[in-house]
Amino acid sequence: MSATIGRRLHDVRKRRGLSQRELATASGVSLSLIRKLEQGERNxxxxxxxxxxxxxxxxxxxxLLAEPDDREGDFPPPDQWAPVRRALTPDALSPEPDEPPTVSGVLGVLDSALPLFSSDRYAELxxxxxxxxxxxDRLAASGADGRAVRARVMQLTGWLLTQTRQFAAAHDALGRSLDCAPDRLHGAATVSTQCWLLLRQGRLAEAQELAARWADEVEPRMSRATPAELSAWGWLLLRLSAAxxxxxxxxxxxxxxRLAHSAAVAxxxxxxxxxxxxxxxxxxxxTLKRAENAMIADRPDVVLQLAERVPAGGLRPTSNNHNRHLLDVAEAHVRSRQYAEAVDVLQTxxxxxxxxxxxxxYARDILGRVIDRRRTLTPEMRTLADAIGVPM
Incomplete structure (x- = not known):
């Protein structure tokens, strides 16, 4: 968020002829926060x-938002990712190894690491x-196969760095992935991750433009679309909808x-x-993304209804998407004053x-609101707060 949000909020509110108190009532945002934003006490x-x-x-x-800056988030990157960020710097290739890497060898390592990516096992990655x-990076100069391997490694790296709020490094990795993408559909998958990164930074206009442009470029003919084409197009539409x-x-x-739903039905x-x-x-x-939109639109009842339609077994979306959905479910419980249910979801x-x-x-915000509304905290809640990083 930019430091000018308070000024912009003040200007738009005045043009609408609303007092701060009237805006607080209409928006559900506290009068205290509106005052602090407009007075510059909160940036x-x-x-x-x-x-x-x-x-x-x-x-x-x-x-209401000015051009976003390039901050990394509310907290500094964990030290565990410093070696990963250094590996992305221009001099990271020296010195040369005794034996140069091979496409088959790097692919073997990548295949063994995929379960670590898909199950969010950061300590092992x-x-x-x-x-x-x-x-x-060394393979990129060896030909098309090497460039394709680099594209995949960089996409996964950018996705992981986005997860852990290493935003500048994530942009670098995803840019390299797109440069080496072997075809349009692999490029679209990288762009989908770039859109997610922009969303996490609050860069909504950029995310909208990028997702819409690529969705137009990869839109398939539905009568003969392949699963890969439907996936690429569908994900870009979901990013567009989210923005x-x-x-x-x-x-x-x-x-x-609705267009993404048509791709999913196909x-x-x-x-x-x-x-x-x-x-x-x-x-x-x-369905998960529809629930996410409903939570953004402040419809906790819809979120809980949609959650009942999510199957418990079978091939599921990525753990990240599923767990992100569960955070929406926990938030819906909080807004419905079902605090015990929210804590149960967070424990899950x-x-x-x-x-x-x-x-x-998001998880810290959810648990923080539960703590604010409870007179006493159970040992389970205190343990959860320590694990998530909620100050007590």
């Missing part, structure tokens, strides 16, 4: 809060990823979501082209993804 706020204010004022969310990046709903463009968000089931978990797409994925995520959860600011 930023959550994107969700900005959207609520934009809805009440009848403007796109981006009208940290030690092996720098060498994998350097070997993939639009956050920018208070609900009609455009719903239109993109797919018929959850399917991962080339066994690539990042491209897993189908009806369940679209913690058991399934203990290294993923502490990186989610």
């Amino acid at each position: 930023d706020t959550r994107l969700e809060t900005a959207r609520r204010l934009a809805v009440a004022l009848g403007v796109p969310t981006t009208q 940290g030690p092996i990823l720098p060498a994998l990046i350097r070997d993939a 639009c709903v956050r920018d208070n463009r609900s009609d455009e968000a719903e239109h993109a979501l 797919m018929g089931r959850e399917f991962a082209p080339d066994k690539d978990f990042l491209r897993a797409f189908g009806p369940v994925t679209v 995520i913690r058991r399934a993804a203990p290294q993923w959860l502490p990186n989610q600011r």
